[in-house]
Amino acid sequence: MTERMSAVKIFYVFVVLAFGAISSGCSHNMRITNLDENFTPPSAVPKQTVRLGVTSSTMSHPQNSKYVNAIVDALQRNSGVEKVIYPYSQSNKDQADAVVDISVNVRYDGKGSNFFVNWPGFLIFAPAIWGYGYTADIETQALITNLKNGTSQQLSMPLQYQFRQAEFDRTWTGIGWLEVGIIPLIGGLAFTGYDDDLTPEFIRTVTPSYGPFVANKTAKAVYESMGY
Numbered sequence: 546m547t548e549r550m551s552a553v554k555i556f557y558v559f560v561v562l563a564f565g566a567i568s569s570g571c572s573h574n575m576r577i578t579n580l581d582e583n584f585t586p587p588s589a590v591p592k593q594t595v596r597l598g599v600t601s602s603t604m605s606h607p608q609n610s611k612y613v614n615a616i617v618d619a620l621q622r623n624s625g626v627e628k629v630i631y632p633y634s635q636s637n638k639d640q641a642d643a644v645v646d647i648s649v650n651v652r653y654d655g656k657g658s659n660f661f662v663n664w665p666g667f668l669i670f671a672p673a674i675w676g677y678g679y680t681a682d683i684e685t686q687a688l689i690t691n692l693k694n695g696t697s698q699q700l701s702m703p704l705q706y707q708f709r710q711a712e713f714d715r716t717w718t719g720i721g722w723l724e725v726g727i728i729p730l731i732g733g734l735a736f737t738g739y740d741d742d743l744t745p746e747f748i749r750t751v752t753p754s755y756g757p758f759v760a761n762k763t764a765k766a767v768y769e770s771m772g773y
Contacts, residue, residue, distance in 0.1 A: 575710040575746050576676070577754075583704050585758050588765040591625045591773035595764075598633030598641035603649045611748050612649045612683065615756030616763070623764050625773075638692065643767050646688040653747075654680050655739040676709035679739055681747060683755065687763050691770045700766050702759055706751055710743055 599617055603609045621629045630637045633644055656678035687700040 574676075575708060575743070575750055577706055577708045577751060579705075579707045580754055583706070583754065583758055585761050587623075587757075588625065588761055588768070591768045591771075593771075593773050594625055594627035595642045595767055595771055595773070596628040596640060597626055597630070597767065598637055598644040599629060599631040599647060600633050600644065601647040601649075603647065604632060606649075608744055608748065609649045609651060611752060612651070612685070612755065613647050615752035616647060616685075616759045619756040619760030620764065623760055625764055625768060641692060642771060643692055644690045645763055645767065646690075647763075648686045650684045652682045652684075653739045653741075653744065654682075656680065677740070678707065678709050679743065679747075681706045681708070681751070685759050687759075687766070689763070689766055689770055693771070696770065698766065698770060700763060702762055704755070704758070706747075706755075708747060708750075710740075710746070 597620060599613075599620070601610075601613045603613050617629060617631045620626050628640070630641055633641060659677045683704045683706070685702040685704070687702070688697060689700060690697045
C-alpha cells in the first residue's frame with residue numbers, strides 16, 4: 546500500500562513538473578514573416594508641400610481605427626505634407642488642398658498547417674519552436690479629392706501579412722506527452738482557425754510598417770493629383 550502511494554505521489558509530481566515546463570516554455574513571440582515584401586521607399590519630396598484633410602468611417606471601429614491612426618501619424622511625418630487635419634470637416638475646407646477618405650477592412654485567418662504544428666508537432670515542442678501560422682488581409686481604400694479642381698481618384702492598397710505566434714492558451718495541449726496524444730490531436734483540429742486574442746498584439750507589431758507604407762503611396766497619389 547505504501548509503495549502504491551509513493552508511486553502515485555511520484556506520478557503527480559511528474560505531472561506538476563511537466564505542466565510547469567509546458568506552461569513556461571511553450572510560447573513563441575509574434576513574428577511577421579513577410580514584412581520585407583510590403584516595404585516601399587519614401588517618395589521624393591515634391592516641389593511644393595500639400596495640406597491634407599483626412600476622414601474615415603473606420604475611426605469608430607475599436608480595432609481598425611488603429612490602422613487609420615498609424616496612417617495619419619505617418620502622413621504627419623511625411624516631408625511633403627505640410628499639415629494634416631484629422632478628423633477633417635467642411636469647416637476646415639480653406640485649410641486643406643486635398644481630402645483623403647480612408648477605409649480599412651481586415652480579415653484574419655489561421656493556416657491549415659497549424660494542425661501539424663500541434664499534432665504530431667507536440668512531440669518536439671513545435672508550437673514553441675515555430676509558432677502557429679496566421680494571415681491578415683488588410684484592404685485599405687483611399688478616396689483622394691483635389692479641392693482645387695474637384696477631381697477624385699480611388700486608391701486601393703491590398704496587403705497580406707503572414708505571422709507566427711504561440712501562447713499558452715493553445716500550447717497547453719502539449720500535455721499530450723502525458724497520455725497518448727489525443728489532446729493535441731483534437732487541439733490541432735481546433736487550432737487551424739484564427740486566435741482572436743492575437744489581434745491587439747498584431748496591430749501593435751505591424752502598424753509601424755503598415756502606416757508608412759500606406760501613407761507613402763497615398764501621399765504620392767496626392768502629389769500627382771495636384772500636379773506636383
